[in-house]
Amino acid sequence: MTAGLYGCSGSAPGTRPGASTATSPHGEGVSPFTGLPAEPAPVLAVKIDNVPPARPPTGLDAADLVYVEQVEAGQTRLLAVYASQRPRTVGPVRSARESDLELLRQFGRPALAYSGEQSALRPLIDAAPLFPLTPGDAPGAYFRDRDRPAPHNLYVRPERALAAAPEATKAKDIGFRFGPAPAGGRPVNEHTVRYPAARFTFTWSEGDRRWNVAMDGTPTRTADGDRVAPRTVVVQNVDVHPSRFRDRGGSVTPYTETVGSGTALVLRDGRGHEARWSRPSADGGTTFTTPAGQPLAFAPGQVWVVLKGR
Known part of the structure; x- marks a missing residue:
């Protein structure tokens, strides 16, 4: 796959100024999430904490896509989406929210790594088109860093998490x-x-x-x-x-x-x-x-x- 297919920051040859030069991400061997060369791979979304005690994050730079979402008390959390790369560790991992379910439906049926949820939300998660991966669903995928304060010390190993969701949808448009x-x-x-x-x-x-x-x-x-x-x-x-x-x-x-x-x-x-x-x-x-x-x-x-x- 040549770099020219997806372009750089300049104008494409033969394109008039102001014309649309956006390309489709359907080319073989190209990620629909980044436009960079990548092999087809299943999608893993990870809910990441980002309040000051949770910083610095681990594995965030390897995500294809990062969403910033508002949560309680005006704070925010990150939903990082991985397909092109699988870092060894991602976190700190925190709990899911109802908004995640609607947001993730456009990915097909991805895997979602998160620390847990309130009991009233679990039926909605079970009914959603995704593979929920809490520490209870994939116990071998998680560990706690004892050098960091709880609850900001839970981490997931993406390779092990995806092993618990072998049918997770691969990256798509x-x-x-x-x-x-x-x-x-x-x-x-x-x-x-x-x-x-x-x-x-x-x-x-x-x-x-x-x-x-x-x-x-x-x-x-x-x-x-x-x-x-x-x-x-x-x-x-x-x-x-x-x-x-x-x-x-x-x-x-x-x-x-x-x-x-x-x-x-x-x-x-x-x-x-x-x-x-x-x-x-x-x-x-x-x-x-x-x-x-x-x-x-x-x-x-x-x-x-x-x-x-x-």
Whole structure:
């Protein structure tokens, strides 16, 4: 597979300025999640803690795709999706939320690694098209790091977790397109997304051609010291409303709607592009288009989707 199929940051040969150059991710040997060369592999989603006591994360830089979701008390958690790579360890792993079930339906029937759930949510998880992998479902896949404080010390071994879900769906088209950047956009050096009790800042690194991530003002590095730096960041404006669930402290769990349509900001190659997103049904993927209705291409590489209440 040649690199030119998915393009770089310049215009494709023979393409007029402003024309859509987004390509389909159906090419053999190319990941539909990143637009990079990859062999077909089952999808493993991992719910990752990201409050200060849980940092630094492990294995986050190896994810194809990272979603940021709001949880109780205005905090956030990450849902990292793996297919192209399987790091030895990922975590810290935390509990699932109802919003995860709708979000993951576009992946077919993936495996979901998480620490547990409240009892009222388990019937919904069992009915969802996914393979739930808690420590009780795949005990050999998890371990606790005794050098870190509980509950921020549970980790999963992806290879062992997927062994407990041999029929997990392989990576498939979820609506993303990769290729040269669209015309226009505005220069962006830094962009911050704020939640009631958390904030994410994405700073463009021209030398690395990536967006360096900072959480609550601190640069995000993995346990190995590597910067977490996606090629594309999507700030997806969604409806967030109270669910019927509460956490142990009595705080209402927010529900994030990812089926529907709305606006988004796509950050790639040091520019911000206004976009529209559309996901008509839970079983279908999410498409991103320019204001003119053309597919909006992402830069090949890791993608972050920041789900922000509108």
